[in-house]
Amino acid sequence: MNGLLDSSRDISHKKMKNPRFAFRTKSDSDILDDGYRWRKYGQKSVKNSLYPRCYYRCTQHMCNVKKQVQRLSKETNMVETTYEGIHNHPCEELMQTLTPLLHQMQFLSKFT
DSSP states (O other): OHHHHHHHHHHHTSOOOOOEEEEEEEOSOSOOOOSSOEEEEEEEOOTTOSSOEEEEEEOSTTOOOEEEEEEOSSSTTEEEEEEESOOSSOOHHHHHHHHHHHHHHHHHHTTO
């Protein structure tokens, strides 16, 4: 019985994996603007590939999202981007776009 309890306790203490998703984009540039700010923290050569894989972290404080970017060797016009994690803050580019609209809505709400 103790063995069963110990194994269930080990399962509950396992680290939850961050969700991952990837997509391919047709682009001449390796750096794609997704609205977030990124800091490059590494790059490595990939076996059987002409292009390196680049590693980035979100620059927002306390956000642990990472992304990998790599150009495909067989389809050189395609860039594969893999995200790991979910941002815990709004997209900066979106907020820059919405801020004037939100201020206008607040101004107009004073008259209703």
